[in-house]
Amino acid sequence: MQMKQSFCRSILNEFKLRKFGFKHKNLDQFYRTQWQNKExxxxxxxxxxxxACFFISVFTASLVLQLSGGKLFIFLTNWGIILCLLTQLSGAVLATRWHFNLSGTRSVVMEGRTLKEPPPTPLLAQFYWLLHGTALSLALVITTVYWIFLHGKMNKPMRYPGLSFVTHCLNSVFMLVDFWVVAFPVRLLHAVYWMLLPIIYYVFTVVYYTAGGLDEYGNPYIYPILDWKTPERTITTFAGVFLLYVIYSPILFAISKFRRYLSRTLNAMDSPHAMGLI
Structure with missing residues (x-):
């Protein structure tokens, strides 16, 4: 019951203007894992x-096998892989700075925890926070839409099924695993920023179609469900994508809260003071 009340309070606390921002007092959460006890x-x-190397390898393989005169970059799937790459590379840089205390990163963060007013959130940490939520939510949307509406219905041959499986399925699996590992929270209002990406992409598809753009097989659309010859279907697709964001955002928020609760519970059980509870 107490956990339920705490969760409800945390939801109400999310709907504050400052929650649109990327300031966070526990800066060490951007550099460490949720399950890390040592510094x-x-x-x-x-x-x-x-x-980071995995997603670099996936993107490199996509460039080598599927560049197709630059057509690689018209697909939302590949936008998602680029986002995953940037996310993991940013996380790796932050972890490296923390581990080796580069530029006194670890010292500044740990000293800041004792101050009444914590130091400002570094720009790279803010960028990483935004990227992680955007990449994860987009990966889930891509996987959902592809396997329900596009797999086997693309009217084009699948030349590299292994790579397709990685970019349409394992992308979500790996990002979800990483989501369970990281320590920083999810803010519900950040979903507004996540949703900007599909808006940008849909504007891009309109411009691309109007300019006479074709896919690598000469089709006048990027995806069959985004064929602007039938705008009603395209608008329905757009609405469906937004609905998925509305569904996934609170789910990710709830998982984030449960991850933190479970971590605290396990740490309490490992504490010497927990012996009296056995």
């Missing part, structure tokens, strides 16, 4: 760089 973790640093 530094070589395993987490290694994990961050493995993730």
């Amino acid at each position: 530094r973790s070589a395993y987490f640093l290694l994990y961050r760089w493995i993730w």
Whole structure:
């Protein structure tokens, strides 16, 4: 019951004007994992760089195999992979700065925890926070839309099924795993920024269609469900994508809260003071 009341209070607390921003008092959460007890973790640093290298490899493979005279960049799937790459690379840089205390990062953050007014959130941490939410939500939308509406219905051959599986399925799996690892919170109002990306993409599809743009097989659309010859269907797709964002945003918020609750519970059980509770 107490957990339910705390969760309800946290939801109400989200709908404040300052929650649109990217200031956060617990800055160490951008540099460490939710499950990290020690100040530094070589395993987490290694994990961050493995993730970054994975998405760099996926994007490189896409460039080599599917560039098609630049057509690679017209697909939302590849926008998502680029976002995942930038997200993981930013996380790896932050973890590296923390682990080796570059520019006194760890010292500044730890000293800031003792101050009444914490230091400002670094721009890279704010950028990483925004990127992570945007990349994760977009990955979930891409996976959902592809496997329900596009798989096997694209009217074009699938030349690289392995790469397609990675960019349309494992992208979400890996980002969800990472979401369970990171420590910084989800803010519901940040979903407004996440939704800007599909708006930008839909404007791009209109401009691309109006300019006579074609896909790599000469079709006058990027995706069949975004064919502007049938604007009603395209607008319906647009509304459906926004509905997915509305659904996934509170789910991610709830998972974030549960992740934090579980971490605190496990830490309390590992504490010497917990012996009297057994």
